[in-house]
Amino acid sequence: MRVGLVCPYAWDTPGGVAVHIDDLRRALLRLGHEALVLAPADDEEALPDYVTSAGRPISVSSNGSVARINFGPGPAARARRWIKESDLDVLHVHEPAGPSLGILSVWVAEGPIVATWHSSLASSRRELNAAAPMVRSAMEKIRARIAVSEYARASLVEYTGGDAVLIPNGVDCSLYAGDEPLPGRSRGGSTLMFLGRVDEPRKGLQVLLAALPAVAAAVPDVELLVAGPGDAEPVRDALDPALAARVHVLGMVSQDDKARALHSADVYVAPNTGGESFGIILLEAMAAGAPVVASDLEAFQRVLDEGRAGALFANEDPVDLARVLVDLLRDPQRRAALQVAGRARAAQYDWSRVARQVVAVYDSVTPGGEKVFADLSTQLWGRWPVRRVPNPDRGSPDAG
Amino acid sequence: MQVDVSLALLVLLVLLVVAFVVWRLSALAARIDRLHIRIDLARSALDAQLLRRARAAEALATSGLIDPASAIVLARAASNSRNADPGDPVTRGVVESEMSRDLREVFADAEAIAALSEVPEGQELVSDLAAACHQVALSRRFLNDGVGAARLLRAGRLVRWFHLAGHAPMPQTFEMDDQAPPALQPYL
Numbered sequence: 176m177r178v179g180l181v182c183p184y185a186w187d188t189p190g191g192v193a194v195h196i197d198d199l200r201r202a203l204l205r206l207g208h209e210a211l212v213l214a215p216a217d218d219e220e221a222l223p224d225y226v227t228s229a230g231r232p233i234s235v236s237s238n239g240s241v242a243r244i245n246f247g248p249g250p251a252a253r254a255r256r257w258i259k260e261s262d263l264d265v266l267h268v269h270e271p272a273g274p275s276l277g278i279l280s281v282w283v284a285e286g287p288i289v290a291t292w293h294s295s296l297a298s299s300r301r302e303l304n305a306a307a308p309m310v311r312s313a314m315e316k317i318r319a320r321i322a323v324s325e326y327a328r329a330s331l332v333e334y335t336g337g338d339a340v341l342i343p344n345g346v347d348c349s350l351y352a353g354d355e356p357l358p359g360r361s362r363g364g365s366t367l368m369f370l371g372r373v374d375e376p377r378k379g380l381q382v383l384l385a386a387l388p389a390v391a392a393a394v395p396d397v398e399l400l401v402a403g404p405g406d407a408e409p410v411r412d413a414l415d416p417a418l419a420a421r422v423h424v425l426g427m428v429s430q431d432d433k434a435r436a437l438h439s440a441d442v443y444v445a446p447n448t449g450g451e452s453f454g455i456i457l458l459e460a461m462a463a464g465a466p467v468v469a470s471d472l473e474a475f476q477r478v479l480d481e482g483r484a485g486a487l488f489a490n491e492d493p494v495d496l497a498r499v500l501v502d503l504l505r506d507p508q509r510r511a512a513l514q515v516a517g518r519a520r521a522a523q524y525d526w527s528r529v530a531r532q533v534v535a536v537y538d539s540v541t542p543g544g545e546k547v548f549a550d551l552s553t554q555l556w557g558r559w560p561v562r563r564v565p566n567p568d569r570g571s572p573d574a575g
Numbered sequence: 576m577q578v579d580v581s582l583a584l585l586v587l588l589v590l591l592v593v594a595f596v597v598w599r600l601s602a603l604a605a606r607i608d609r610l611h612i613r614i615d616l617a618r619s620a621l622d623a624q625l626l627r628r629a630r631a632a633e634a635l636a637t638s639g640l641i642d643p644a645s646a647i648v649l650a651r652a653a654s655n656s657r658n659a660d661p662g663d664p665v666t667r668g669v670v671e672s673e674m675s676r677d678l679r680e681v682f683a684d685a686e687a688i689a690a691l692s693e694v695p696e697g698q699e700l701v702s703d704l705a706a707a708c709h710q711v712a713l714s715r716r717f718l719n720d721g722v723g724a725a726r727l728l729r730a731g732r733l734v735r736w737f738h739l740a741g742h743a744p745m746p747q748t749f750e751m752d753d754q755a756p757p758a759l760q761p762y763l
Contacts, residue, residue, distance in 0.1 A: 285609075312606050315724050318613055319717045336727070337720045340713055531763070535706065539714040542620035 202530035345529035368440035373405035379446030437463035461517030
């Protein structure tokens with residue numbers, strides 16, 4: 176099957192959705208399918224050959240952060256051209272609810288169209304109503320909807336009506352399968368690990384640091400690895416000097432170092448206080464064989480199989496966190512059991528499995544072998560002036 | 576002279592309004608038509624998956640790998656499913672729901688399924704049935720999603736007043752119990 180994946184966010188600034196799409200693309204290749212990507216991009220020269228640029232992204236603010244997306248007649252014309260030239264069996268659009276390339280691609284296409292809601296760009300009902308007939312007309316073309324979490328599914332049902340199937344995010348377990356630790360470290364002591372933006376309160380490092388003195392009192396050799404971007408100076412300054420020596424700040428880590436750090440951890444701690452719709456990092460930690468302790472957010476409870484695949488503590492409660500951590504650090508048998516349960520849990524979310532579920536959705540929208548084609552009724556708009564940039568990678572239709 | 580100009584403007588205005596209304600109505604009719612096509616495709620996808628599920632159950636029934644009592648239950652459910660009249664969706668829904676329940680009864684025991692899937696042939700049959708059960712639920716959800724959208728659109732005033740849906744019957748959802756045997760989940 177030849178699948179066209181549409182990414183709403185700039186390809187050159189990797190974020191959750193772009194990473195998801197690239198992972199899905201690779202998993203589809205491994206299953207013997209072909210996958211192309213259409214995405215906004217700053218630098219067209221630097222794109223890999225399977226990505227086609229829909230033009231330069233524009234920065235818009237969304238949910239307190241900045242999303243880099245594109246819209247307007249230029250990207251619409253490029254999306255139409257891409258659809259015409261790519262000979263797709265399925266068009267798989269991501270995050271179609273925002274004012275972005277997702278909805279544009281649906282608008283200019285006809286045929287088997289699938290969409291995935293990630294919920295990071297959920298439009299308010301007011302925005303949707305303002306553009307209602309056109310947006311609704313485009314939404315009606317989507318033959319199958321996927322939501323990556325219950326949270327995403329709930330917002331889809333609320334804002335656009337209809338229903339979706341739940342297919343979770345995937346984790347590539349093979350990236351975490353080994354057991355090589357960071358140089359000079361090893362598992363088997365009392366090493367805790369945190370990964371996430373250090374200066375982002377929702378990631379909850381402050382909760383973990385507040386619990387640390389009590390943990391150190393009960394488990395004197397406890398150490399903490401802190402990985403992730405952000406200024407860590409205030410973190411160390413706020414700690415008692417004796418404790419500060421036990422906290423090792425790694426800063427931003429590469430993919431390989433992330434796996435090594437997880438292999439060095441005896442317990443992975445996710446003290447996030449909110450705003451998480453899934454928790455992919457928990458799966459990565461479990462795939463790497465690190466027992467997980469996480470706050471009892473709904474999303475985390477679900478990933479941890481209601482506490483069977485990891486330990487939960489009361490959200491934003493350092494006292495409870497300290498209790499759970501001390502219990503676990505003193506109980507190697509329980510850690511070993513959680514390690515086994517965690518690996519099994521992560522395997523259920525392995526990309527090979529997740530991608531097969533996505534292919535099942537593709538199968539159900541292509542019963543007659545119908546192809547994706549350009550919707551001519553929107554052609555008028557597409558003739559708006561657009562600076563044609565020759566794309567050396569795709570060439571002429573007959574060359575591909 | 577003055578009269579003629581305003582008359583011409585009035586005619587032009589009326590023409591513009593008529594053109595706009597016709598354009599709006601034809602766009603609406605095109606949306607309805609598109610949804611009907613989507614529903615037809617979704618229905619044929621569901622038909623194909625129900626047939627695939629019946630075949631998978633039949634294959635297991637005749638494989639000689641499961642006990643005779645279970646084989647009879649499966650064979651009967653599969654044959655009922657194949658003989659169900661597609662023109663009578665209510666009865667068909669009941670028959671398919673019974674099949675779902677039979678499947679859950681036969682494949683209730685995770686250990687028995689594990690033993691069955693140790694044989695290479697058995698593993699293929701089991702994963703095929705698991706996939707078919709999963710696909711039935713998917714296809715039915717996508718069908719009903721399309722039906723919901725079409726019914727919503729057809730409930731609009733413009734659509735009813737101008738008979739934009741033509742003679743196409745109001746699309747109906749397909750109701751059945753499509754829950755797959757939980758013990759088959761790992762073989763997906």
